[in-house]
Amino acid sequence: MAKGKIDFPVANIRRYLEPGPVILVTSAWRGEQNIMTMGWHTVMEFVPSLVGCMIAGSNHSFNLVRRSGECVINVPTADLTDAVVCIGNCSGRSVDKFKTFGLTAEPALRVKAPLIRECHANFECKLKDDRLVDDYNFFVFEVVKAHVGRRPKHPQTLHYTGDGVFMVSGKIISRRSRFKLEML
């Protein structure tokens, strides 16, 4: 497993992605690797564990992801805000983002794209469906392996609102007692 992290059930990754955090997507192809900042994604299924992501064709990562058919979704926390912003405002064509932003690439178990050690969670993904890529740049990935930090249970994530402004995740409230068991 990734250092300091636990093996997390891929069917339960909604806990980290459904609240809508900005994510860092890593990719690798023929000896090259890159990181991109992304906010347009959605959980699509529990089993298999599916996530849909928008990766615009203008991103350097687009071809690395499409050709390799793989990526890693890394969930950064608010302490990485400045790295998240800078990664989204430069291109892998001219910048080694791991080196420039002091991030550590760790080998993944099921894909060639690297994990970012400093992120709270890392989800290894394989491309499942590319039918909407040509028209919308929409990739459907299957999460095949999930690594998650032991704590905190609810990490402080970043949520983009456009115009350079982020919302930081706030307080946690439970309404568990009001749910039907089958809806939990």
Next chain:
Amino acid sequence: MAKGKIDFPVANIRRYLEPGPVILVTSAWRGEQNIMTMGWHTVMEFVPSLVGCMIAGSNHSFNLVRRSGECVINVPTADLTDAVVCIGNCSGRSVDKFKTFGLTAEPALRVKAPLIRECHANFECKLKDDRLVDDYNFFVFEVVKAHVGRRPKHPQTLHYTGDGVFMVSGKIISRRSRFKLEML
């Protein structure tokens, strides 16, 4: 316009949807209308303004949305938490959700599905692409009209994490000065 709301540019709705709030989707078909709670959605494009949404086939709303080819995405705030939970834990087959939960249906301008007056924002949507509906229940909608409350600029939204637990949106931070102009 919807009462107390302003006409908002549809190309800018990321401000409300990209942070990942739980939304209430309203639909109407042949005299029947319904509301469902949904957390699996993503912005897909600015112009045209596209949003992808997962509506499982088991939801009563599925057929209303598919047959009408329309819906309204309503963004509730934390004061509606209990309604959001209850709407997600009962079915429109047996419950009139507007009446039961004290919500007000207002006519939309471009679609037959109603707006929920008590929600901070209402986005009128037309079905744009249903290619992934049969395999994944994934609908691509175009937002054709947006109504947004004048204030606050950043409403307190609910973000689901599974297991009956929500994250409430937290503080707002700007990194605008670190963005390239074309990335804003």
